[in-house]
Amino acid sequence: MSNYRTAESVSPKHPDKLCDQISDAILDAYLAGDPSSRVAVETVGGHGKVFITGEITSSVHPAIEPIVQRLAGDVELTVHLVKQSPEIAQGVDTGGAGDQGIMVGYACSETPELLPLEVVLARKLNQYLFERWPFDGKTQVTLRDGKVESLVASFQNAPKSELQAAARDWLAGEPLAKPAEAVKFHINPAGDWQQGGFDADAGLTGRKLVVDNYGPRIPVGGGAFSGKDPSKVDRSGAYIARKIAIDYLKKHGAKEVFCHIAYAIGEAQPLEATVTVDGVQHAVEGYDLTPNGIIKSLGLKRPIYEQTARYGHFGHTHFPWDGAGA
Numbered sequence: 001m002s003n004y005r006t007a008e009s010v011s012p013k014h015p016d017k018l019c020d021q022i023s024d025a026i027l028d029a030y031l032a033g034d035p036s037s038r039v040a041v042e043t044v045g046g047h048g049k050v051f052i053t054g055e056i057t058s059s060v061h062p063a064i065e066p067i068v069q070r071l072a073g074d075v076e077l078t079v080h081l082v083k084q085s086p087e088i089a090q091g092v093d094t095g096g097a098g099d100q101g102i103m104v105g106y107a108c109s110e111t112p113e114l115l116p117l118e119v120v121l122a123r124k125l126n127q128y129l130f131e132r133w134p135f136d137g138k139t140q141v142t143l144r145d146g147k148v149e150s151l152v153a154s155f156q157n158a159p160k161s162e163l164q165a166a167a168r169d170w171l172a173g174e175p176l177a178k179p180a181e182a183v184k185f186h187i188n189p190a191g192d193w194q195q196g197g198f199d200a201d202a203g204l205t206g207r208k209l210v211v212d213n214y215g216p217r218i219p220v221g222g223g224a225f226s227g228k229d230p231s232k233v234d235r236s237g238a239y240i241a242r243k244i245a246i247d248y249l250k251k252h253g254a255k256e257v258f259c260h261i262a263y264a265i266g267e268a269q270p271l272e273a274t275v276t277v278d279g280v281q282h283a284v285e286g287y288d289l290t291p292n293g294i295i296k297s298l299g300l301k302r303p304i305y306e307q308t309a310r311y312g313h314f315g316h317t318h319f320p321w322d323g324a325g326a
Contacts, residue, residue, distance in 0.1 A: 002144050007118035007215035009126035011137040011155070012310045013196065015203025018072055019043040020212075020309035022050070023205045023227030025067045028303035031229070033060030035301035038084045038092070041227035046202030049076045054227065057084040072198060091266030095292050097233045098265065102221035102272075105241025105259035106214045106314075107249040111176060113315035114246055114322075118143050119215035121177055123311055125151065128170045133158040136196030148177050150184040156196030160188045212313050213238075218258075226309050230300035231291055233263045237270075239321040240294045242314050244275060244284055246322070254278045261289060268292070 010017055022043045030037035037058035044051045050068050064079050084092075092098045107114040118141050126139040137155035141148060153167050164187040171177055193200075206224025213220045223234030230236040241259040249257045254277045261284075262272040268291065273284040288297060295301060298320045308319065317323045 003146075004142065004144050004149075005116065005118040005217060006140060006142040007116065007122045007217075008138060008140040008152075008211060009119075009122040009311070010208060010211055011126055011130045011135070013130075013134065013136045013156070014138065014208075015046060015136070015198050015201045016205075016207040017203070017309065018197060019045055019203040019205045020208070020226040021306055022052070022068055022071050024305040024309045025071060026052070026062075026064060027227055027229060027305050029062035029067060030056065030058050030060060031301060031305075032303040033062060034058045037229060038089070038231060039227065039229040040084070040232065041081070041205070043205045043227070044202065045072060045075065045198050047198065049078070050198075052077070052079045052081065054081055055084045056081050057089065075198065088265075092231050092291075094266075095268045095290060096266040097237075097263035097268065097291055098231050099223075099234065099263075100265050101223050101234050101237065101263055103223070103233065103237035103241045103261045104213075104219055104221050105238065105243070105245040105261075106218045106257070107242070107245035108256045109249065109254065111315075114249060115315045116215050116217060117146070117176065118217075119312075120315065121148070121174070122215075123315075124174060124176070125153065125167065125170055127311065129153060129155055129158070129163070129166055132166055133163070136200070144180060146178060147180040148183055149180045150186060152186040152189070154188050154190070154193075157194055158188070158192070160192055163187050214314065225313055226305070230295045230298075233261075233291055233294075236291060236294045236298070236300055237261050237263065237289075239298055239300070239313070239319075240287065240289065243298070243321040244287060248275050248277055252277050259284065 023041045026041045027039045041054040111120045122141040133155045135156035140152035142150040225235045228235045244259045245257040258276040
């Protein structure tokens with residue numbers, strides 16, 4: 001039986017990714033002025049309009065409009081931000097989690113990024129094409145028995161013949177990609193296109209969860225990352241789960257590691273903290289998994305988040321949960 005795997009990647013100019021970047025850039029602006037800011041920002045954009053909503057408690061008030069204009073251009077902007085609910089704050093103020101949730105961390109040995117091969121290849125192809133056509137775009141890679149069987153690339157303002165030539169060049173030069181005997185190329189399969197981003201479609205924060213995580217083979221807890229300060233365990237818990245998965249992978253010389261962490265709102269200690277190393281489950285030991293402990297160990301009160309919203313949150317060594325210290 002053949003073993004198929006497929007993953008996709010979207011460019012930073014995709015409308016959902018524009019919304020993720022706006023939400024995280026706003027988060028960064030608050031953290032730069034007040035590292036203890038509580039931020040939960042949602043962005044919806046499309047067709048000349050951007051709407052910002054959410055809850056913020058902070059001692060600073062950065063300008064939102066310049067951030068949106070930098071990322072989305074000249075759009076009609078509506079901002080509706082209110083203070084965090086005091087009933088939520090009372091649980092967070094005592095060090096508890098800001099919500100219930102399940103976080104999944106993952107690492108595997110099949111790529112230098114410690115990510116699934118199909119995820120890495122789809123991302124690398126997207127980055128390669130985005131350098132040439134810095135617009136809205138998507139890529140998708142299908143592997144069969146570890147070899148590239150098909151590539152999909154759809155990019156705004158990219159003529160099909162040129163885009164196909166670039167995809168072929170990438171495949172020939174990418175050391176991780178092993179082509180099948182006859183690779184199928186699906187290049188701008190709906191035709192060449194010039195209207196993209198917010199001009200063509202609407203976007204929303206948190207709508208690319210599988211792209212942000214580990215691809216479709218690996219389960220996700222369901223919580224979005226972008227626009228949330230690290231008191232939200234949807235984000236900080238997922239980051240420490242990735243670090244734990246990497247640590248256990250290296251410690252045991254394993255092929256694949258899953259880490260699962262679960263929280264209840266207002267409680268500091270997790271309800272579950274397990275790690276599964278090559279199919280064998282263990283309790284996680286040696287980590288402070290309280291929200292405050294995670295924030296301190298990874299240095300998460302810094303304005304580092306806009307860059308996470310571009311090409312996935314994992315597999316980049318400049319992020320503290322993925323780097324040399326991880």
